[in-house]
């Protein structure tokens with residue numbers, strides 16, 4: 001589909017950069033050992049990047065393991081993967097009655113309670129092939145995971161039902177590896193995890209495969225990579241936090257000012273209309289914005305219904321001809337007005353960049369709100385799935 005066709009479907013589009021993704025994967029793989037598997041975390045519609053476009057692109061660069069949150073998201077991978085051997089792992093929600101479907105389709109899933117363990121055994125029995133399971137170990141996150149007193153009995157039960165259960169790995173999740181404030185909590189979690197691995201080794205005769213680290217832990221704690229890392233935010237070109245970035249700069253000799261991660265996503269729209277407004281007139285609803293001079297404004301067909309939040313009223317900006325155009329007035333449901341007084345020759349159809357690069361300038365997610373480090377995740381995943389995503393070089 002050409003850009004022109006897509007514009008007929010939606011007033012904005014998201015372009016994924018193959019070269020940026022390639023650079024991120026190359027960088028991230030350089031931080032982990034060759035023997036460590038790379039799982040691409042694509043929950044939340046691939047952090048807003050769009051699974052239907054992202055999955056085939058990731059496969060092009062050798063990704064063959066995807067981590068998702070739910071059975072519903074796993075179904076998306078089944079649909080959009082090109083490589084039938086690409087593996088799928090559900091880290092969260094799967095109903096007991098969805099387990100048979102998972103077993104049938106060779107989908108791996110986390111187990112963290114006895115009921116689901118029983119359901120997995122039964123599904124394995126019924127379908128005649130073993131359920132592919134990851135045992136989630138409670139190490140201190142206190143969300144989901146088998147508590148310490150259950151480790152031995154769970155391992156024994158899994159061993160006893162080897163015919164119906166294929167133990168792929170033991171796993172856990174750290175409670176905030178992107179902040180040094182959580183350093184001791186994570187060290188303690190890792191100690192607990194190792195304790196569980198020892199018990200598992202005694203029961204099974206060998207240490208099962210293990211995985212624990214997200215982007216932040218992968219980049220900050222190399223000793224915690226184990227056999228697989230689960231990389232979400234960093235593969236899309238965003239740092240989990242400024243601290244993680246600073247740590248990388250210090251520990252890997254990256255030149256200051258040189259960011260080894262490149263944003264994969266550019267979100268674009270176009271100018272719908274332009275007009276002049278006299279000094280002293282109000283723009284848009286109410287009296288939120290008064291023209292302080294004779295102003296030229298452009299309307300852009302993007303609003304809070306598309307994930308461009310009302311909190312950007314009078315504070316957000318977009319790029320037009322590589323220049324910053326400030327939002328003037330309220331963000332509407334599907335429209336904004338921006339100040340183009342100082343950007344000459346802007347006409348209807350002119351490209352507008354909401355996130356990403358244009359002519360040497362960049363809008364980061366930070367400009368979408370007062371930046372707190374975690375907001376990246378939230379803003380990305382709130383971008384509606386209905387916006388078309390296309391892959392470009």
Ligand SMILES: *Cc1c(COP(=O)(O)O)cnc(C)c1O
Nearest residue numbers: 041091173214215230231232233
């Ligand atoms: C989301 C998630 C990840 C990936 O986290 P990032 O910070 O995006 O790298 C890894 N593991 C689990 C269990 C997750 O839920």
